[in-house]
Amino acid sequence: MAYEAVIGMEVHVEINTRSKVFCACSTAFDAPPNTNVCPVCLGMPGVLPVLNREMVNKTVAVGLALNCRISRWSKMDRKNYFYPDLAKNYQISQYDLPLCQEGFLDIEVDGATRRIGITRAHMEEDTARNTHSIGGGQSGVDFNRAGVPLLEIVTEPDLRSADEVYAYLTMLKQILEYLDASDCNIEEGSLRAEANVSVRPVGAQTLGVKTEIKNVASLHGVTKAVEYEIARHVRVLDEGGTITQETRGWDADRGLTFSQRQKESAHDYHYFPEPDLAPIVVDEAWEQRIREGLPELPAARRSRFSDQYGLSTYDAAILTATRAMADYFEATAACGADPKQAANWIMGDLQALLTLSAMDIRACPVQPDALAGMIALIDDGTISGKIGKDVLGEMFATGKTARAIVEAKGLTQISDADALRAVILEVIEKNPAQVEQYRSGKEKVLGFLVGQVMRATQGKANPRLLNDVLLAELRKP
Amino acid sequence: MSQITVEDVEYIAGLAQLEVDAATKARLTEELGKILGYVAKLNELDTRDVPPMMHALEMRNVFREDEAGPSLPRDLALRAAPSHDGQYFIVPRILDTDEV
Numbered sequence A: 001m002a003y004e005a006v007i008g009m010e011v012h013v014e015i016n017t018r019s020k021v022f023c024a025c026s027t028a029f030d031a032p033p034n035t036n037v038c039p040v041c042l043g044m045p046g047v048l049p050v051l052n053r054e055m056v057n058k059t060v061a062v063g064l065a066l067n068c069r070i071s072r073w074s075k076m077d078r079k080n081y082f083y084p085d086l087a088k089n090y091q092i093s094q095y096d097l098p099l100c101q102e103g104f105l106d107i108e109v110d111g112a113t114r115r116i117g118i119t120r121a122h123m124e125e126d127t128a129r130n131t132h133s134i135g136g137g138q139s140g141v142d143f144n145r146a147g148v149p150l151l152e153i154v155t156e157p158d159l160r161s162a163d164e165v166y167a168y169l170t171m172l173k174q175i176l177e178y179l180d181a182s183d184c185n186i187e188e189g190s191l192r193a194e195a196n197v198s199v200r201p202v203g204a205q206t207l208g209v210k211t212e213i214k215n216v217a218s219l220h221g222v223t224k225a226v227e228y229e230i231a232r233h234v235r236v237l238d239e240g241g242t243i244t245q246e247t248r249g250w251d252a253d254r255g256l257t258f259s260q261r262q263k264e265s266a267h268d269y270h271y272f273p274e275p276d277l278a279p280i281v282v283d284e285a286w287e288q289r290i291r292e293g294l295p296e297l298p299a300a301r302r303s304r305f306s307d308q309y310g311l312s313t314y315d316a317a318i319l320t321a322t323r324a325m326a327d328y329f330e331a332t333a334a335c336g337a338d339p340k341q342a343a344n345w346i347m348g349d350l351q352a353l354l355t356l357s358a359m360d361i362r363a364c365p366v367q368p369d370a371l372a373g374m375i376a377l378i379d380d381g382t383i384s385g386k387i388g389k390d391v392l393g394e395m396f397a398t399g400k401t402a403r404a405i406v407e408a409k410g411l412t413q414i415s416d417a418d419a420l421r422a423v424i425l426e427v428i429e430k431n432p433a434q435v436e437q438y439r440s441g442k443e444k445v446l447g448f449l450v451g452q453v454m455r456a457t458q459g460k461a462n463p464r465l466l467n468d469v470l471l472a473e474l475r476k477p
Numbered sequence B: 001m002s003q004i005t006v007e008d009v010e011y012i013a014g015l016a017q018l019e020v021d022a023a024t025k026a027r028l029t030e031e032l033g034k035i036l037g038y039v040a041k042l043n044e045l046d047t048r049d050v051p052p053m054m055h056a057l058e059m060r061n062v063f064r065e066d067e068a069g070p071s072l073p074r075d076l077a078l079r080a081a082p083s084h085d086g087q088y089f090i091v092p093r094i095l096d097t098d099e100v
């Protein structure tokens, strides 16, 4: 039987405010255990949480970027359950009046656009972190993470494949980064993606039994886990079995999902309005201010890069993958570099240098104007593209300008025909056999002779000129 | 108006992680039933023209600015805990979905 997969995503992202959502404790990730804690985030009796204004600002910005309706009137609620990561025995979250509702995100898979419904995005607090490293039948709890602002973004069950899940998460991550709303570091847990997966016969209206995939430590892992889970559902159903509704983890080493033990308590959270926090009213003026402050979003920037700079869809997608990369490219083009050349240098040699030194483009020692300066030296024939690669490496290592390096090392291209002819004549004289071969029609030998001239000039010969003069000399009787 | 049953009391006690003996269960069943019955009187009122109250607070938009301030010294934070190791709060091993 032919099946189709039905997938909905729940993504939790930590919003990158300086202080926690209801208290002034720092949100720094790597502090020693239980050093960013206070009576509020430890859930001491009698304390009063106060909502961080920036959390509301960033949540509304994310909501607008996801085409959501922003609730004029919103409130926080208590979600009651027992767990050691929750000191108060409830999590402050949003239940029936989330700040953002009914949006969508257009994703692209294999050149086709699919609209994924966003059910809601709501504010909540992160929980403490448990560690097993204590031993002796005990767990340690670190409350540094408790109270870090968390945004939960929920989609409609609109996704149909693992590829779509990957595209959705990638686009969502890009948007969150463009908005400077979250670090989206899935390894450090600042972005956590859960997938609800079910399958049904193609054309069926009702949904199959779903399983929920949790605790996957990479985007690639989420995609693999969804792929595995779809195949598992189909196999079980084809064999006449039934799917059990449950939470499943992902074993990255063995490449399979496995059943996870559930929290003991029933999922009956008895939500009620948080009496310690006042309702949130985002009026039109506030919403408008945030809307006006939104940066150009990835999809818009991508299509503008194609139109304005004549870049291919592929190049535009790579250059807009992060806001910093896109900014870098535009700054280089603004310094007068040819956009296509700038794109090639950034995506090629510069990216390779960054990757090699595990460096983010924001920390790149070669500034956009310096890169443009190097490209200009190639354009005006001062250096060849090949020398340019070496010069860029030197710029990256020393922070010097291309011109300074070219002058100091005498790398200026030999573009003087007479100077080049002298070298060429020498090569011709030293390689009579190859010259003879060429003249008797074995034209492949030309490459060897070009190589000899390049070697003699330490790569500084202007390639076009070299070709012209060499051919002219070889054709002389 | 549905009445509170012993099963309801057991379920709620379970959620609240309370152990309740048979006599207390019987008493709570009756008392909770009375409370619900009392509240149910409100249903007799005509509330057609009364806007729903979504929140007990009349205030709105009470915020703090996003500035980090000092936290508690760790020894003070841990002091009241039944068990700690100087770094972590120590709890009985958590078996299900916690992180490593």
Ligand SMILES: [Zn+2]
Residues within 6 Å of the ligand: A020, A023, A024, A025, A036, A037, A038, A039, A040, A041, A042, A147
């Ligand atoms: Zn705190």
